[in-house]
Amino acid sequence: MFSDLDPILHSQLRLSIVSILMTVEETNFNFIKDATKAAAGNVSIQINKLQEAGYINVKKTFKNNYPNTTVSLTEKGRNAFEEYVKNLQKYIHPK
Amino acid sequence: MCHINIFNTENMDEKNFTPEESLSIISKTIEETRKKIQDNGHIMILWGCLIFTVIFSQYMLELLGLHKKFDIVWTCILFPLGAIYTFFYTRRKTKKNNIPKTVLGITIEAMGWVFGLNVLVLATVFNNHIGNALAPVIMILLAMTIIVIGLSIKYKPLTIGGIILNLLAFGTFWVNPAYYGFSLMFGAIVGLIIPGILLNIAKKRGNV
Secondary structure, three states: OOOOOOOOOOOHHHHHHHHHHHHOOEEEHHHHHHHHOOOHHHHHHHHHHHHHOOOEEEEEEEEOOEEEEEEEEOHHHHHHHHHHHHHHHHHHOOO | OOOOOOOOOOOOOOOOOOHHHHHHHHHHHHHHHHHHHOOOOHHHHHHHHHHHHHHHHHHHHHHOOOHHHHHHHHHHHHHHHHHHHHHHHHHHHHHHOOOOEOHHHHHHHHHHHHHHHHHHHHHHOOHHHHHHHHHHHHHHHHHHHHHHHHHHOOOHHHHHHHHHHHHHHHHHOOOOHHHHHHHHHHHHHHHHHHHHHHHHHHHHHOOO
16 A cells, blocks of 8 residues: 555654654754654654664754754655655545 | 544554545644744834834934934934844744744844845945935835745735835835835834734734
């Protein structure tokens, strides 16, 4: 089912994360957690999966002695998202 | 098609879902993110009131015969104070609400600062060259900034306010220069204060 759809993006939380990153230049872990209202552990797992796929850049730094994870979309991630949306449209409006 | 809630994503990550549900997640997420990062009308109201106050006070100073003594000081104090407040307010708000960087946010901020700096240079360096046309030129620059921001954030009252201000600026060229201040005051009301108030109301109601 839906074989053309990128399996990395065809997951609700990962799709939400990439959608957020399509809207912003870069953001941090807490913003994604608040926006998706998902558990921190789950967000962390999905961010790792997206990073392994090369779809996002993850920078880990410290801000006021607290860990600060900054996330941004890579070119590969942006292209994958655009391709995913194109394929979605094919399913929704088949010729 | 089952209703999908993007906020209950915890245990559904690998579940198969329909293309319609995918699109729903994308559009809802983008919409929610836009709402979170959208600025309120507070700064617009502040600058509208500031322009109105400065121009109004200059008329009052002129009536009292104190124009030559205080108008420059008044303008030179209030506008820089507004710029300093805007800088620290937006910086604090961004940090406090954990607002991420966006292309749109960067563009809007840059437009505001470019407008401010151009007005500053026009009013101080080229004041003698531009003469009486300074007021309508400032209004045109402000109208351009407002229209572009209004179109960018897809907020009609702001775009309409900007268009009215732009037309008002052209109309100002036909008015006696002594009354240019009234055009600026009216422009501040229609271009900044009213859209700012409407934006705040819409944000409170969750419509923007």
